[in-house]
Structures are given as structure tokens and as C-alpha cells.
Amino acid sequence: MENGDVARGFANDAVAGGRVVRPSHIWSPEVIEDIQEKAEIGRYRIRAYSTLRRTVHFQDLTFVPCTLTRIPLEGYRERCETRTVIGARHGAEPITLQTPITIAGMSYGALSANAKQALGWAASRVGISTTTGDGGMRPGEREDSNTLVYQVLPSRYGFDPHHLQMADAAEVVIGQGAKPGTGGLLLESKMSATIAEARTLPEGVDQRSPVRHPDFFGPDDLQIKIEELREATDGRIPIYVKIGACRVLEDVKLAAKAGADVIVLDGLEGATGASPEALLDHTGIPTMPATVLAVRALREEGLEGEVNLIVSGGIRDGVDAAKALALGADAVSIGTAALIALNCNKPVHHEDYERLGTRAGACHHCHTGGCPVGITTQDPELVKRLPPQEASERVEHFLNSMTMEMQMMARACGKSDVHDLEPEDMRALTLESSLVTGIPFAGMDRPVAL
Amino acid sequence: MAAVAARQVEIDCAGRSTREINQQIRRAASEGAAEIVLLHPAGRHNLCVALFDPVTVRLRGDAGWYCGGMLDGGTVVVEGNAGWGVAENTMSGRVEVVGNVGTGAGATMHGGELYVSGDAGSRAAISLKGGAVVVGGSVGYMSGFMMQRGSLVVCGDAGEALGDSMYEGTIYVAGEVASLGADAVDAEAGDDDLEFLRGELERHGVDHDPSSFRKIVSGRKLWNFSKKEFEVWKTAM
Numbered sequence: 001m002e003n004g005d006v007a008r009g010f011a012n013d014a015v016a017g018g019r020v021v022r023p024s025h026i027w028s029p030e031v032i033e034d035i036q037e038k039a040e041i042g043r044y045r046i047r048a049y050s051t052l053r054r055t056v057h058f059q060d061l062t063f064v065p066c067t068l069t070r071i072p073l074e075g076y077r078e079r080c081e082t083r084t085v086i087g088a089r090h091g092a093e094p095i096t097l098q099t100p101i102t103i104a105g106m107s108y109g110a111l112s113a114n115a116k117q118a119l120g121w122a123a124s125r126v127g128i129s130t131t132t133g134d135g136g137m138r139p140g141e142r143e144d145s146n147t148l149v150y151q152v153l154p155s156r157y158g159f160d161p162h163h164l165q166m167a168d169a170a171e172v173v174i175g176q177g178a179k180p181g182t183g184g185l186l187l188e189s190k191m192s193a194t195i196a197e198a199r200t201l202p203e204g205v206d207q208r209s210p211v212r213h214p215d216f217f218g219p220d221d222l223q224i225k226i227e228e229l230r231e232a233t234d235g236r237i238p239i240y241v242k243i244g245a246c247r248v249l250e251d252v253k254l255a256a257k258a259g260a261d262v263i264v265l266d267g268l269e270g271a272t273g274a275s276p277e278a279l280l281d282h283t284g285i286p287t288m289p290a291t292v293l294a295v296r297a298l299r300e301e302g303l304e305g306e307v308n309l310i311v312s313g314g315i316r317d318g319v320d321a322a323k324a325l326a327l328g329a330d331a332v333s334i335g336t337a338a339l340i341a342l343n344c345n346k347p348v349h350h351e352d353y354e355r356l357g358t359r360a361g362a363c364h365h366c367h368t369g370g371c372p373v374g375i376t377t378q379d380p381e382l383v384k385r386l387p388p389q390e391a392s393e394r395v396e397h398f399l400n401s402m403t404m405e406m407q408m409m410a411r412a413c414g415k416s417d418v419h420d421l422e423p424e425d426m427r428a429l430t431l432e433s434s435l436v437t438g439i440p441f442a443g444m445d446r447p448v449a450l
Numbered sequence: 451m452a453a454v455a456a457r458q459v460e461i462d463c464a465g466r467s468t469r470e471i472n473q474q475i476r477r478a479a480s481e482g483a484a485e486i487v488l489l490h491p492a493g494r495h496n497l498c499v500a501l502f503d504p505v506t507v508r509l510r511g512d513a514g515w516y517c518g519g520m521l522d523g524g525t526v527v528v529e530g531n532a533g534w535g536v537a538e539n540t541m542s543g544r545v546e547v548v549g550n551v552g553t554g555a556g557a558t559m560h561g562g563e564l565y566v567s568g569d570a571g572s573r574a575a576i577s578l579k580g581g582a583v584v585v586g587g588s589v590g591y592m593s594g595f596m597m598q599r600g601s602l603v604v605c606g607d608a609g610e611a612l613g614d615s616m617y618e619g620t621i622y623v624a625g626e627v628a629s630l631g632a633d634a635v636d637a638e639a640g641d642d643d644l645e646f647l648r649g650e651l652e653r654h655g656v657d658h659d660p661s662s663f664r665k666i667v668s669g670r671k672l673w674n675f676s677k678k679e680f681e682v683w684k685t686a687m
Contacts, residue, residue, distance in 0.1 A: 043675055156558035156577060159539055161500045161520035188674055200560070200579040200598045201617055205673040210596055214557035214576040215516070215535035224495050228516040228535075231472050232500035 049364030060433035065412035087238025098127025100331035107133025110273030120144030122395035157199035177270025180244025183209035189369030245290035252297035269314025274367035295328030318405025326421035341398035479503035
């Protein structure tokens with residue numbers, strides 16, 4: 001038998017020298033490339049964005065709108081409330097969001113000034129909040145954003161109590177979904193003189209932020225820290241606690257006990273500007289099951305509705321957001337989706353994507369500082385590619401589309417408030433999603449249970 | 451709240467909430483008080499937090515956590531011990547503790563000064579971004595961890611991993627150092643160092659020979675990753 005006979009009928013890329021190639025599932029081309037890359041660079045691989053893995057996700061749920069058993073609202077006409085008030089637990093001035101979306105904490109340093117400005121302007125026009133990041137409050141950030149959440153991060157880079165007092169809420173960051181249990185990372189290429197000075201760091205260093213806070217460790221300590229922040233702000237602003245989704249049931253209870261007004265829960269799909277790849281792919285649990293656990297935790301403590309819940313990580317549109325609300329979240333937070341609305345991964349400047357070793361649509365190279373569309377860079381020439389006014393309009397439009405999608409789902413399910421969506425409005429499309437949410441698998445009248 | 455003398459105010463902490471005490475401190479300061487005396491602080495947390503007025507607050511007793519935290523411009527004197535995070539994130543001003551303090555003393559200070567006459571716990575001057583932390587006694591492990599700028603002066607001994615992963619800044623130790631942390635290295639003290647130390651010691655009335663201090667700075671090997679220096683990085687990554 002000739003080699004050509006063996007190979008007959010197989011695609012060209014499965015054939016070499018006339019024989020069928022048999023790649024290993026263990027030692028796949030990706031694994032081989034990974035090992036050889038590490039053999040070259042001598043450390044873990046670093047990249048941006050979130051995990052590349054398929055995880056159990058909101059897309060595994062479907063809404064079951066009204067038919068004969070329930071009466072829908074007019075999809076394009078009837079009023080459907082989106083206004084969301086959070087943070088009133090301890091008598092602070094609550095945060096009012098015109099739609100249950102927030103812009104997640106992303107630093108000036110990870111993002112360009114134009115990107116931060118565009119996000120602030122868009123959020124202000126839509127009536128939602130933005131969040132500072134490592135490095136503190138960028139000059140002008142307070143003016144750019146009508147509702148601004150000030151992060152209290154382990155590094156305290158640029159932390160200024162005057163800025164804390166100017167903020168509308170404070171967010172104590174315990175961790176993030178992309179890399180829970182580790183600190184921030186900003187590589188040399190983005191550590192410009194301006195960014196370095198804002199963080200009191202030498203220009204051009206690889207900034208590896210601490211993960212532990214310098215002045216507290218555990219939940220009992222956190223309670224005193226939260227009280228300190230209340231003293232510093234005279235109790236005027238709500239205190240959020242952000243955690244990466246790990247032992248969610250316990251962590252949410254502990255954060256609530258420590259005094260959080262709002263818990264921000266960031267799932268495995270959460271993204272970041274730079275991270276060891278191993279952390280992106282192998283730490284944390286996905287946002288959807290994390291949401292279920294967080295709601296259960298608050299319910300078990302009798303704090304549902306009193307401690308507000310914002311979930312983030314992999315929220316791509318208003319439908320994902322509506323599903324998160326239906327599972328019990330008060331609001332969602334977006335980061336990557338907002339950056340994509342800014343222009344991230346847009347098929348322009350192809351040569352610059354190629355120079356980074358990638359292409360539009362698959363770029364996760366924010367860590368390089370060479371962002372072809374001017375979002376995650378400190379290169380003045382690249383930043384010019386993101387005029388903030390135009391960019392903010394795109395984000396504004398996207399946020400409005402999210403609101404409309406949430407309302408569309410709610411109205412179809414007969415709800416006049418997006419917060420009235422509930423698990424019963426959904427069915428699971430996969431056994432996994434049914435198991436983790438307790439929502440019946442499509443075609444069954446009860447949840448899949450072990 | 452009682453005015454004891456012109457521009458001096460006494461506040462009895464007993465029976466008052468922390469919020470009430472801090473509000474009264476700010477009110478008295480804004481009304482021109484030069485010195486505010488806190489009676490019976492009783493180890494209470496979060497006293498004198500985010501005090502921005504150029505006033506002196508004197509605590510007649512022990513303070514709890516975060517005393518003088520986020521200070522900007524004022525002076526806080528604790529006539530007793532203080533808990534964790536004393537003077538944390540101070541921007542400017544001065545905190546003095548006539549006693550011992552817990553962990554994280556002067557954490558992330560951007561400026562100003564913390565003086566502790568006794569000992570400090572672990573992680574003194576952690577992530578220090580400016581200013582000076584002067585400890586009359588000894589400091590615990592991981593002091594000066596990830597220090598960025600400023601100075602830590604230790605007149606006694608220092609625990610393990612001193613100055614681990616420092617970016618910049620300077621640590622001076624008169625006594626024994628249990629061990630240096632990753633990338634912390636000895637450096638020769640120059641005239642500027644001796645002058646700085648002499649000034650600090652005189653100001654706090656500490657009797658020490660400036661030339662007896664060991665100077666420790668960043669070796670700068672952790673500033674940027676190098677695969678050729680894995681022996682340093684394997685403990686720091």
C-alpha cells in the first residue's frame with residue numbers, strides 16, 4: 001500500500017510525507033510551543049485579557065419568556081425600570097446607577113489617559129459609575145466621571161486621603177477574578193515617567209504589586225479597616241469590598257460580616273492588563289456559579305437586599321447582565337466589553353497587531369504597551385489613535401445597547417423592572433449549568449441534581 | 451468637650467463613639483484649637499484618622515489600630531502604645547508614640563514622620579513611599595518590605611527579611627539584623643547619611659552614634675526580570 005493511499009481522504013494539514021499525522025492530546029502543538037517559549041524566556045508567560053478556556057457561562061442559560069402562562073410587557077414600549085440604588089446598608093449616601101452596570105477598576109497606567117477619559121465621559125452620560133485602579137486617581141478623573149469609586153488596593157500606589165474624600169464610594173480590593181491571590185502587574189514598557197511618578201516607583205521597572213494589604217490581613221482586620229475608611233469619610237460614602245471568586249460562600253459571608261455595603265465579585269473570566277498566564281487559566285471559579293453562591297451566602301445570612309452584589313467577569317452584553325440579575329445580582333461590572341467598545345481588537349492598523357505577534361480579533365497583548373488602537377498603552381503616538389470624544393460615544397452606545405437588551409429580556413418575561421428577573425425565568429442549556437445554578441435543564445421540570 | 455486653656459481642648463473619649471470623637475477633633479481644629487487632648491482613649495481604633503488640620507492631638511493613653519492614619523499636616527502624640535497601622539498612609543505631619551506599636555507601623559506613608567520610642571512589630575515601613583519612620587527600639591520581620599522611597603531608622607535590632615524587595619529608599623539599623631530580604635543589600639554610608647541620622651537622632655533625643663548604623667538599600671536586581679538571576683527571583687516571583 002502506498003503512503004498516498006493511507007493519507008487519502010484526510011485534510012492536508014493532517015498529512016505529512018503522505019502519511020496521516022497523529023498529534024498528541026497531551027503534547028499538543030500548543031503545549032510544545034508553550035514549553036519552548038518558557039525555555040527561551042526563563043519565566044512564566046505573561047499576557048493580558050482573561051482565560052482562553054471554555055468555562056460554564058451565562059451563555060449556558062436561556063430565558064423562557066411569557067407565552068400563555070404569563071403575560072409579557074410590550075417589548076419596545078412599556079416602561080421597564082433599570083434604576084439601581086446600592087450602598088445604603090450603613091447609612092451612607094447610596095450610589096444611584098441609571099442602569100445596573102458599572103465600569104470596573106482599571107488603572108491609568110494599564111489604560112491610556114484617553115481611554116480612562118472616554119470611559120468616564122461615557123459612564124457619566126449614561127449615569128453609571130467608573131472605578132479608579134492601581135496608582136490612584138488620575139488628574140482629571142474626578143471631573144471626567146460623575147460617579148467615581150475609589151479603590152483601596154494592597155499597593156496603595158498613589159493613595160491619597162483627599163481623593164478618598166472626593167469619591168462617591170470606596171472599594172477595598174481583596175482580589176480580582178483574573179488572578180485571585182496575587183497582586184497587580186505593570187511591565188516596564190508601560191512604566192513611563194508619568195506613571196512611575198504617580199506610583200512613586202522608578203521609571204521603567206516591572207511593577208509587581210503586593211497582594212496582601214500592608215495594614216490588615218484577615219476578615220476581622222478588614223472590619224477595622226472598613227471602619228477607618230468610614231471615619232476618614234465621616235461615613236458619607238459606601239464601602240465596597242471586591243473579591244476574586246474562590247471560596248465564594250465563605251468569602252461573601254466574611255466580607256458582609258466585616259461591614260461591606262457592596263460586594264463586588266469578580267469571576268474567573270475577569271480580565272486584567274497583565275498576568276502570569278497560569279493564573280488566568282488555573283485560578284478561581286467562573287462568574288455564573290460564583291453569583292449563585294454569593295446570593296446563597298447573603299440569603300443564608302439574612303442580608304439579601306441589604307448587602308448589594310455586583311458581579312463581573314465575562315459579561316459581554318445586556319443578555320449576560322440580565323441573566324446575572326436573574327440569578328440575584330444587583331448589578332454587573334464590565335471591563336473588557338467596555339474596552340472592546342472603545343475599539344479593542346478592531347481590525348485596523350494590522351501591521352501593528354502583526355508586530356505584536358497577533359492579529360485583530362485575537363489580541364490579548366495589553367501587557368506589551370503596544371496597543372494598536374491606543375487603549376492599553378502609554379505611547380503618545382498610539383494614544384492619539386483614541387480620540388476620547390468619539391471613543392466615549394461608542395462606549396455610551398454600547399452601554400445603552402446593554403440596557404435595552406436587559407429591558408428586552410425583562411419585558412419578554414413580563415417584568416417591569418430588570419431586577420424582578422428571577423431564576424424561574426430561565427432554563428439551563430447544559431447539564432453543568434443546571435447543576436451549578438439549580439435551574440431546570442431545558443426539557444426537564446426540575447433541576448439536575450447529584 | 452472642654453476648653454482647658456486658650457486654644458487647648460480636652461475631649462473625654464469615654465462614652466463617646468469614635469465618630470463623635472473624630473468629628474469633635476476636626477471641629478475643634480477648624481475653630482483654631484492648637485492642641486487637643488484625648489482623655490481615656492482606652493485602645494480605641496481609628497482615632498485621629500484623616501486629620502488634615504495643623505493641630506496637635508495628644509492621646510493620654512493607648513491607641514488602637516490606624517491611629518493617625520491618612521494624616522496630612524497635623525501632629526498626633528500617643529502617650530502609650532498603639533496598635534497596627536499607626537500613621538498608615540500619612541501624607542505629611544508627624545505621629546509620635548511614646549511606647550510600642552503593632553504591625554505595619556507607618557505602612558505606605560507618602561511623607562511626614564513617625565517616631566516610635568519603643569519597639570515596632572512586623573512590617574514596619576512596609577511599602578513606604580516617602581517620609582521617615584524612626585524606631586527607638588527594634589522592628590519585627592519583613593520591615594521595609596517593598597519600600598519605595600523614604601527612610602526607616604531602627605535604633606535596635608531588625609527581624610528577618612529586612613528590606614525584602616525594596617524598590618528604593620534607605621534603611622538604617624544600629625543593632626543586629628536577623629537577615630536581609632530578597633535583593634536588600636548593604637551600602638556604605640556617606641556624609642549625607644550621617645547628617646540625616648544625626649538630625650533624626652538629635653530631634654528625638656536618641657543617644658546613638660550615627661556612624662554605628664548599617665545602611666541597607668535595594669540591589670535593584672528585582673526591578674526587571676532577568677533569567678540570569680534566577681537565584682534572586684525564585685524567592686521573589
